Amino acid sequence: MTYVLKPKLHHPMLAKNKLGFTRRDYEGKVSTLCAGCGHDSISAALIQAFFQLDIQPHRVAKLSGIGCSSKTPDYFLGNSHGFNTVHGRMPSVLTGANLANRDLIYLGVSGDGDSASIGLGQFAHVMRRGVNMTYILENNGVYGLTKGQFSATADKGSKAKKGMVNADAAVDTVSLALLMGATFVARSFSGDKQQLTPLVEAAIWHQGAAFIDVISPCVAFNNHPGSTKSYDYVREHNEAVNRLDFWPSRDAITVDYSEGGVIEVPQHDGSIIKLRKLDAEYDPSDKINAITHIAQAAAKGEVLTGLLYLAPDAEDLHQHLNTFEAPFNRLGEKELCPGSALLDKINAGLR
């Protein structure tokens, strides 16, 4: 028979979270992407992360631009808020929404074309401003939706499906985000959910601009020999600097990771993020060191993954602007019309 919907039945022992939801309750519609697309695996990791963090779906706003990647918010968190912006304009809409209602959890979903080609300017500014969000870039090196043209993240010298070689330099979104001031920067691979899911959880937890560049093979147009964004290439060149077993905690470490040791990065709210070192040299709280490492790895042809940078002193846009605590939708007449006495005072200050 023809295409069937995913059955509602679930495993008899499927776990429930603190809210009484199963992972399946965080799903969305059935994906219409090509079978085998890396983007679908990222959706699965997002579902898992939101489920594990016991987040109420209606407290989440998903924003995206245009592209196969930007279509994916339809395929997870079916009970959350969503907004599909025009191409490359997700960051500004997200910024606006965040200013209006700081209480929601903001998830930006974008592609390499959406973020690094048409939307590069918006990308830079949303990081600069430190908007409190989780920005997921589903990076396949091509414009999947428009049938596989090179995007701005395609590596110089990499080959298109029909053999054309890319002559332009690639935008490295991770370095760019670091330079622009993102306070949580990571890279991962759609084919490694064990690495990706805890990173997403930590990014959601992070109070500031969190960016994850997820290499996500496009099976239809960029999964051939000569591509640097194929399943095989990424698996062969993947260099993970650390492993994150995310659990927000206020306690000292009790687990002992003999090999490589553990790094603790305290967060603003008093919680601690703990990382298992895979590369003894790598210190994710040192920004300059991170930038150097990323550049060195790139020169060697390695794809550096893991939590690359985590600022201990992250701040967000609301702190920068010293905005009012409550979201706009909870401001009443009292807050909005402070009275003629106050108006007179303000006017006096402007004279």
Place this chain on the structure above:
Amino acid sequence: MRVTDIKNPDYFHKVVDCQWACPAHTPVPEYIRLIAAGRYADAYMVNWKSNVFPGILGRTCDRPCEPACRRGRVEEDNQAKPEPVAICRLKRVAADFKGDDMKGRMPKPAAKKNGRKIACVGAGPASLTVARDLAPLGYQVTVFDQDPRAGGMIWSQIPRFRLPEEVIDEEVGYILDLGVEFRGGVKIDSMKKLIAQGYDAIFIGSGAPRGRDLEIPGRKAAANNIHIGIDWLSSVSFGHTTKIGKRVIVLGGGNTAMDCCRTSKRIGGGDVKVIVRSGFEEMKASPWEKEDAQHEGIPILNFLVPKAFLHANGKLTGMSFEKVKAVYDDKGKRSLVPTGEPEQTFECDDVLVAVGQENAFPWIEKDAGIEFDQWGLPVLDKATLQSSARNVFFGGDAAFGPKNIIWAVAHGHDAAISIDKLLNAEDLRERPAPSVNLLSQKMGIHEWSYDNEIAGDARYKVPWRDIKLTLKNVKAEVELGFDVATAWKEAQRCLNCDVQTVFASKLCIECDACVDICPMDCISFVANGEESELRARLNAPAKNLTQDLYLQDGLKTGRVMVKDEDVCLHCGLCAERCPTGAWDMQKFLLEMTDAGPGCRSRERKAA
């Protein structure tokens, strides 16, 4: 853990839980699909080939397939009351709607006899299966029964309100029409004389005909109103007994007790109760039989051990019982100990004793050459059913004690194969392999030649005739069977477990698409390990140890693909979402090899 060998026919056979559990290995999902397609006669023939009595079994089978059915497990935590597919009652649908022109589909009597003579003692389902399998091959089969009608306990014990006469006549008729000689009303009283008649092989399907008695005080004095359950039931079946007292006590918790109480209720018993020694839960009767009895207003009292039959002036007046409770020792073994409460008495006019059934072979002489064990059962080879006399075989209840119809049928098939091999000078112990066929169901990207949509419906109930009518007439069938529309809906609940998920490592690019889409979290890509430890770290823990893990290696990352077969819906979504076709849905059709040229190794080799 080792890589799964899917070439071993048992591997995928086990995935088809119902077929694996059926003693005759009926291809259940195959016939359910035929029913859904409205092809009732085809569905009937798939059954007939395997289990010989689809109409009879569709009403009375013990249905070992249903507790095994995957649907029951899949509905756990998903449906208020998880239930298997109504496999048995769908079998009846095939029989009810198959039409009248089945004759043309049945095998013809052999055109030429092969000169071999076979005797079957007893005309129960075991003997009739032997006859059905051998007669078309040219064997001259004679079936003897002391009763005038063929059918064995199907006729004599199972009450007509569960199984109408026409259904038995029709299905027994298909067998006798194959040129089988039935000699009713002939009691075999000497095995030695039977052997002396020069049969090439003898099959003993004489059942377990002796009902256990209860030797407690008052048994003799009140004998007139105390009846052995199975003798009483057969006397009702053959029309010799037509009524019973107003107040009836039925002793025992098995199938016979349930048939006794329900029959009593229909022929004069007003206040009928069942009294059992054990707890209600441990009763031997199937849950649906207990439900049916209770539905008819028959109380079941438990934990009461019979102490005495009470009587006055040579007439039964009641019974006394001791109240007990179940106590378990450290090993979990149960014993029933008195609670110390005063004895309870119940007044009654008649008692039916249904406390068990035994084998008895008074007609087989000690020096007939057939060995018996300490429990009075024949010494047999479990696979060939051959006794210590090389051309004498046992099957059905006569072989290993009382079981049920479907086991009798399975034994009949096995014995027929043994006889056919014996008389063709073959090694009996070399059993024929089943025929297996694995066929891809793929027709297009999202198109399969089976209906892979999963219905969410709960199990449908079979409608009943008005209880006011059925309690008045012992021959009025209680269950009416599904109508066509309900049968179709029930058939949709079947998960098509024979449509197998077949994995080709060579094609897999480890994209996780199958893992992500699978609604039941069956698939994992992990590092290999010992099975026990592996089971704990899959995407969903594989706690059901009776269900296999399907493991394949040869992946680029060095991990292995592990699929837990336990709660797979066979929805094919993994195959639909796989970009490379590494998963395929393939229909696995397994058919048992019956007696005949196919079961003979030499002829198979020559072919």
